[in-house]
Amino acid sequence: xxxxxxxxxxxxxKKVNKISxxxxxxxxxxxxxxxxMVEPGSSFLTWSVIGIALALPVCLLLFLQNLxxxxxxxxxxxxxxxxxxxxxxxxxxxxxxxxxxxxxxxLTVTAISAETALVEFQATSGLGNVLENLDENxxxxxxxxxxxxxxxxxxxxxxxxxxxxxxxxxVQVDLEWVQRLFAIIGFAERLAAGLALLLGLGVILAVGNTxxxxxxxxxxxxxxxxxxxxxDAYVARPFLYTGIWYGIGGGLIxxxxxxxxxxxxxxxxxxxxxxxxxxxxxxxxxVSNALLLLVTAGGLGFIGACVTVIRQLKNIEPA
Amino acid sequence: MIKFDSVSKRYPxxxxxxxxxxxxxxxxxxxFLTGHSGAGKSTLLKLVMCMEKASGGQVIVNGKNLNRLxxxxxxxxxxxxxxxxxDHQLLFDRSVFDNVALPLLVAGYSNEDAARRVxxxxxxxxxLKKENQNPIALSGGEQQRVGIARAVVNKPVLLLADEPTxxxxxxxxxxxxxxxEQFNQVGTSVLIATHDRGLIDRNKHRVLTLxxxxxxxxxxxx
Ligand SMILES: Nc1ncnc2c1ncn2[C@@H]1O[C@H](COP(=O)(O)OP(=O)(O)OP(=O)(O)O)[C@@H](O)[C@H]1O
Ligand SMILES: [Mg+2]
Numbered sequence: 035x036x037x038x039x040x041x042x043x044x045x046x047x048k049k050v051n052k053i054s055x056x057x058x059x060x061x062x063x064x065x066x067x068x069x070x071m072v073e074p075g076s077s078f079l080t081w082s083v084i085g086i087a088l089a090l091p092v093c094l095l096l097f098l099q100n101l102x103x104x105x106x107x108x109x110x111x112x113x114x115x116x117x118x119x120x121x122x123x124x125x126x127x128x129x130x131x132x133x134x135x136x137x138x139x140x141l142t143v144t145a146i147s148a149e150t151a152l153v154e155f156q157a158t159s160g161l162g163n164v165l166e167n168l169d170e171n172x173x174x175x176x177x178x179x180x181x182x183x184x185x186x187x188x189x190x191x192x193x194x195x196x197x198x199x200x201x202x203x204x205v206q207v208d209l210e211w212v213q214r215l216f217a218i219i220g221f222a223e224r225l226a227a228g229l230a231l232l233l234g235l236g237v238i239l240a241v242g243n244t245x246x247x248x249x250x251x252x253x254x255x256x257x258x259x260x261x262x263x264x265x266d267a268y269v270a271r272p273f274l275y276t277g278i279w280y281g282i283g284g285g286l287i288x289x290x291x292x293x294x295x296x297x298x299x300x301x302x303x304x305x306x307x308x309x310x311x312x313x314x315x316x317x318x319x320x321v322s323n324a325l326l327l328l329v330t331a332g333g334l335g336f337i338g339a340c341v342t343v344i345r346q347l348k349n350i351e352p353a
Numbered sequence: 354m355i356k357f358d359s360v361s362k363r364y365p366x367x368x369x370x371x372x373x374x375x376x377x378x379x380x381x382x383x384x385f386l387t388g389h390s391g392a393g394k395s396t397l398l399k400l401v402m403c404m405e406k407a408s409g410g411q412v413i414v415n416g417k418n419l420n421r422l423x424x425x426x427x428x429x430x431x432x433x434x435x436x437x438x439x440d441h442q443l444l445f446d447r448s449v450f451d452n453v454a455l456p457l458l459v460a461g462y463s464n465e466d467a468a469r470r471v472x473x474x475x476x477x478x479x480x481l482k483k484e485n486q487n488p489i490a491l492s493g494g495e496q497q498r499v500g501i502a503r504a505v506v507n508k509p510v511l512l513l514a515d516e517p518t519x520x521x522x523x524x525x526x527x528x529x530x531x532x533x534e535q536f537n538q539v540g541t542s543v544l545i546a547t548h549d550r551g552l553i554d555r556n557k558h559r560v561l562t563l564x565x566x567x568x569x570x571x572x573x574x575x
Contacts, residue, residue: 051463058461245454255444261402262503263432264423350405 066275084284089291091230116177117204139185146176241338270343281335285328354380354542360410370396372566383537388563394546435504439516443488450484456507468533474502494525516543
């Protein structure tokens with residue numbers, strides 16, 4: 035019939051080369067991706083839905099991370115002022131300073147002598163003239179205690195310990211501010227975790243539904259593949275990759291969204307922080323966290339596809 | 354190759370499509386399956402392909418008892434059987450070449466090996482020049498031949514065909530029967546369901562006649 039009829043038209047029992055499992059997967063992965071690229075519009079829509087769902091909790095978590103960091107960088111926040119016995123000697127004051135600084139929960143202690151305190155007060159209070167007329171300095175020396183980061187959550191305990199020292203007359207903590215902040219962060223962290231869980235579930239459902247439609251669209255093909263001896267794994271594989279690609283595409287979009295949000299916020303925020311005397315700058319998403327997000331997104335896509343594929347493919351049997 | 358032992362098939366609606374059927378088709382044999390419309394020809398082929406399960410009796414194909422075939426083994430079992438449908442079941446989203454290649458890709462053949470076999474099969478059915486076309490652009494007879502190429506590309510031990518010449522003119526029918534004869538000559542067992550009496554008379558082969566789900570007579574034309 036044609037030039038190569040002699041070589042291969044007769045049933046030859048030559049050994050055939052089967053391609054490896056890895057190679058098969060590679061080809062299927064590429065094929066699945068190119069199928070998504072054939073309809074970039076609808077694929078992009080799905081990616082965006084997943085991207086937004088992922089970006090929301092990620093933004094919230096990053097925001098909280100920044101808040102905690104910010105709290106640390108604002109020196110005064112959480113500082114404890116110890117008003118000492120007014121008659122304390124300078125040596126005793128220094129002794130106290132060193133002992134307190136040696137405590138595990140304490141980062142540094144700065145001593146403000148009564149004289150310095152007076153000068154500062156005169157300068158800032160506008161009552162300079164009144165004070166000048168006093169015979170004695172009415173202000174006690176002060177120790178300003180900066181707690182270690184680890185102690186920030188339990189300032190009242192530390193304050194109590196310090197109050198118990200004999201030379202300490204009065205302890206003043208900016209407690210409410212710090213405690214409220216920590217309570218809010220703790221609550222928001224839970225909220226973010228819950229949100230992440232819920233939206234992760236949403237991603238699984240979204241991918242599942244999209245894959246279900248993809249399966250319906252390729253119903254004829256699935257029937258023929260099963261008829262000519264395609265295993266369940268073979269038939270399922272392209273759809274699993276479709277799920278993974280939806281997840282990864284959504285992950286990429288979510289990273290993009292997070293970057294945009296932080297770019298959008300960092301300008302006004304740094305202005306705000308300068309007003310508060312902080313040179314803190316907003317920390318965006320790190321490379322390793324971005325990768326983690328991609329892997330998670332791909333994983334969610336895979337799970338979504340798995341759930342659908344297992345349910346749907348059983349129903350498509352040639353008959 | 355095929356052994357039916359008092360096989361019955363009752364469809365979910367309660368209709369008895371096949372009743373107490375028993376016959377044997379030896380390896381390398383060529384047989385026609387005939388009977389009136391609704392006699393159960395397609396049902397019998399579906400039982401052989403394990404697309405339907407028998408409600409009673411034993412179906413043994415290629416040494417496998419289909420009652421005991423697990424879902425996991427099913428694909429591997431089907432790779433030894435080529436099927437040609439009346440409605441050819443081609444996929445119109447890909448070329449003729451890719452349609453014929455499907456059974457090979459499913460079985461994990463390398464692209465070169467698959468290409469070699471696909472061309473050999475297309476050459477057999479005389480469609481080598483149309484490998485890059487979409488099957489929708491082919492005539493009914495050509496589509497049928499693509500279906501045949503797909504059925505034989507995997508070199509099956511058993512070839513089933515359901516009305517393979519249903520809508521073809523006599524000349525094309527003869528050509529296609531000729532193809533089946535060729536496959537039979539290299540050792541493939543062939544079972545063709547048809548109610549085209551002329552076709553049966555022209556080709557001297559064993560005939561299994563179904564009548565309301567029962568085997569009427571088993572004439573040996575040869
Ligand atoms: N999936 C099904 N569910 C219920 N009944 C069915 C099903 N398939 C076939 N039947 C019934 O079984 C009987 C045999 O059908 P079958 O398709 O095997 O006949 P056939 O011999 O192939 O007929 P034809 O020559 O018209 O193709 C028919 O009465 C048909 O209505
Ligand atoms: Mg039929």
